[in-house]
Amino acid sequence: MKPVVIQDMTIRFGGTTVLNDVSLSVASGECFGLVGESGSGKSTILRCASMLYKGWTGDVLIGGQSVRSMDPMERCRVLQMVFQDPYGSLHPRHSVRTVLAEPLRIHGIGEQEARMRQALIDVGLPVEFLDRYPHQLSGGQRQRVAIARALILEPDVLFLDEPTSALDVSVQAEILNLLQRLRDEKGFTYLMVSHDLAVIDHMCDRFAVMKTGDIVEVLPRDAILDGTAKAPYAQELIGASLTYEQAAM
C-alpha cells in the first residue's frame, strides 16, 4: 500500500497551460476521484504522473519516492494505468496470453503460466481465455483483460481513466464490483477519473473537481448530498448531476 502525492504539477501544450500548479494527495489504499469538465486536464494528470508525458514541472511521489527517479521498469511495478476504451487499448492481433506474458517477460519474472492464470482468475475470467483474441471478447471482457494486464506486475497504485465510460451499465456494474474487490484484497491505491458523479460516489472516499487545468475543490463523498461544496463550479456540477439523476433533493 502506497500513498500518492502530486505537487505543483504544471504542463503547457503550445502556448496553453493545460495544468496549472495541481497538487493533491491520496492516502494509501484510498480511492480518490477526479471529476470535471471535459478538457479540464483529468487524463493529463494521470499521463504526467505515470510519465507518459515528460515535459511537466512539479513532482509526484509514490510511497515517498519521486516517479522521476524511478527507472521505467521500476515505475511499471509501482503503478499501472487502465484506459477508457477497451477496444483501443488491446492490440487486435495479440492473444490474451501475449498481452499478459509481455510484461512478465520484460521484467524477467518466472512462473509465467501460473501468474497469467491467477491474473485471469483475479479479474473473473476463465483461464481458457488466455488463448482468445480481442475480437472474441465482449467490451466488458476486454476491460477485464486490460485490468489483468495492469495487475500482473503486482503494482501498488492503479490510475483508472474512465474505466467504465465506454461500457453498458450492466457491464459497468461488474467492472466496478471487480475494482472494489481488488482494492479490498490487494490494498491498491486508486486515482480514478470519471465524468459520472454517481460512479465517483459509489467508488471514492474523496474527489477533486477540476475546471480548465485547476482543481477548484477537493471534497469528501458526503459533500455530494450535504451541499457543503463551496466552489461555484463544484456546486454547478453537483447540482446538475443531482437534477439529472433526480436523487434526493
Place this chain on the structure above:
Amino acid sequence: MNQSPILDVQNLTVHYGGAPAPSVQDVSFQLGRERLGIVGESGSGKSTVGRALMRLLPSARVTADRMQFEDVDLLGASERKMLAVRGARMSMILQDPKFSLNPIRRCGDQVAEAYRTHVRASKAEARAKAIAMLDAVQIREPERVYDLYPHEVSGGMGQRIMIAMMLLTSPDLVIADEPTSALDVTVRLQVLKILDDLVREQGIGLIMISHDLNLVRNFCDRVLIMYAGRVVEALNAADLDKAQHPYTRGLLAAQPRIGGSRQPLPVLARDPSWTQPQGAAL
C-alpha cells in the same frame, strides 16, 4: 395518445445483409405529440429502429405490417418521396455533431443552406433565418457563432447548432439518437432543456434513443425497453421504477446512485427466455 398518431409502427423487423439473424424483430409502437424513449444496451437495436424509420438502411431487409408516418407509408414510399420527407418533416439528430457538420464550412452557412434545401429563400433570408434559429437554441451572439467553423465550437454548442438545423423546417417527427451522450452533465442538461422546450412548443413527436435510464426517465413521457432486437417492456417514464421485466429491473439495479449503499452492484443475470417473442401489448 392522440386520435391519429404521428407514427404507427407494427412488427418492424430489420435484417442486415449477411447477419445471421434480424437485428430488430417485431417492434410495434405508436407515437403521438409526445416524447418516446427507446432504451437498452448497446447492440439492442435502438439505432437500427431509428435508421429504419428514416429509411437509411439500403442494404438491410426491412419489413413491417405497417410503418406509417402521417400520410406517408414509409415502407412503400419512393426514394424521391423520402427525399422530400427526410430532413423536412422528419429529422434525425446524432450523438456527435462533429460527424454531421462539414468541417470546412462555417456553421451558420450550413444552417442557412439546410434551410434553402427545403424552402425557397434568398441567401439573405436564409442567413436571417439561420441566425434566428441559433438564437432560438439559446446561442449567445448568434452572428459571431454563425461565422465559426465546426472545430471552433464546443460539443454542446455543436449539438445546439444541429438542433437549430433540424428545427428549421418545423418537422413533425424528430429522432434523437444519443444526442447528449458525448456532453458534460452540466451542458447535457442545457441541451436537453432546449430540445425539450422546442419539442413541446412546436408539438413535435420525439423519439429519444438512449442507453441512459436516467435520461429517459426525466425527459420522456413513455419508454420502450429493448433487448436483443425486441421490445421487452413498455412503460410510462414515471413508472420506470415499477418495471416488471427482469431485464429492466436488472438495468435499474446495476446503475450506481448518488447516496447509494456502496455494496457491490447487482449484476444482470441474463435469461435466454428474454429473446423469445412475448407480445408486449402497447
